[in-house]
Amino acid sequence: MTAPTKTPENAPAERTDLHEPVIDWFSEHARDLPWRRPEAGPWGVMVSEFMLQQTPVSRVLPVYEQWLARWPRPADLAEEAPGEAVRAWGRLGYPRRALRLHGAAVAITERHGGDVPTAHAQLLALPGIGEYTAAAVASFAYGQRHAVLDTNVRRVFARAVAGVQFPPNATTAAERKLARTLLPEQDDTAARWAAASMELGALVCTAKNEECHRCPIAALCAWRLAGKPAHDGPPRRGQTYAGTDRQVRGKLLAVLRDAVAPVPQAALDRVWDEPVQRARALDGLVSDGLVEPLAGGLYRLPAG
Template sequence: MPGSADAADRDLPALHSALAGWFASTARPLPWRAADRTPWGVLVSEVMLQQTPVVRVLPVWQEWLERWPGPSDLAREPAGEAVRAWGRLGYPRRALRLHAAAVAIRDNHGGQVPGDYAALLALPGVGSYTAAAVASFAFGRRETVVDTNIRRVHARLLSGTALPSPALTAAEMRLAAQVLPDDVSSSVRWNASVMELGALVCTARSPKCGQCPVRDSCAWLAAGEPPPTYTPKGQSWHGTDRQVRGAVMAVLRAADEPVEPELFGRAPADLGFEAAGIGIPLAALHRLNCAPEQLERALAGLLGDGLAELHPGGLRLPS
């Protein structure tokens, strides 16, 4: 049987202490955790890290912070520059949300990222997780931070299940609030350490239970490692509309001028001087050999999402 998820049944101070010690000696030296981190740098990292691994985020985050060290620096540029600099991180609407948040921070908060949860949550594109994470990690506030890694650790350590439910539940949030240390600084360390444990040790597919600092308290191990009650659905890529959208976005990021819509469907051999500078991404798009209706859906979707704009000369990144 799965273990109890009642926080009252746990020696919480022991769990807090064990994970804090492990984190102090094991945590990755990520720049958004450094002593000289800025609230803006933390906000950018949290948005970039959504559904994207650290190894891909690091170089893009560093480039962003060098180019736009504060929200006002980004807000002065067109939204399309944020999309261009987003590169291949995926889900480029996140770049638009960051730009919109930067504008709001400049206009409504004097260019300084607000420090409390409610003000962060009011920023464009900032949800409950991001608001809690920035308040905790950038400002040292006591907030209940619950991401995918934390949910998985809580499921195994406290509830005895292999994986959390497919969607975040109110019960999970209550449990996360119950196990959060009362001390403010300890709560920040707990959020960071549980998240790191899920990223490095208590992973989804191959947990390294022998390296876990709280394995003796793990309800899932005590229950005999019961298998998941469902099979997580992986996200397909090849041949999907998402892949075509990504290829079209690569063309727009490489273009200095609007791109004529008909160019997206033309074979590389047909391209002339007008494709200078975008020939490589256009060739990559053509190699997908997508159906005309799929390309049309991709173009329409990008226009609808605000990731592209139609001008007399063709499509371009948003202004």
């Protein structure tokens, strides 16, 4: 019996007490989501992670089902025009994700024989996959041991361990270190822990209206024990939308998504009356590769 090594900033023993209650809670309360079913496979997990970046589960569900039915393997998506991915993305938002998912499917087909890679570094090298998504796919699809630090997990850790209401705006080195410290030793337990702590943040330890009475670690939660002090420090950056280029881009792209044939400039001009901003938004879509300009002032979703 060798006790785990401890450094001064390392975990007190009770931190590992979080694992069992959270994992047991997860076993009881986990949502039955399609990408958690065995038949989803690594590709299903990866598609879901792209769609879930900044988008709620309820809106992802129907698009996910259609996507997997149409493109059951990466190679199926890879041989499509990228514009078809953008069209199928529908109104999920942040349509550059659709382009990146298509690009990732192409890269998987070319570099990995059509199979979603298992190595974190190879996942990270794919377009649209950052630190979080690489860890999530490696953990959820392949059962590997990674710190999976999304906004839910960060909030759970901020409250339960750090004793504050919200995590910092940007992920800090201290958060990463804490997440690694809290990771169970066994691969399968670590993967279970990652999913469980995320689900706890999504269902119980939510940003607003948290439900501590349903929380399996309420008795250990540093934030609750401290009397749930309000967030101090600068307010978290709010998203502005009305009147921004993002809104204009959304309107322009909606026209192109719904069009079967190339669309004349005049049809796009109708979605926004301010010409300078409208032109800037359209230029941005073109430079992002979301829109393809054709001769004669026609526009369409990218063909290739």
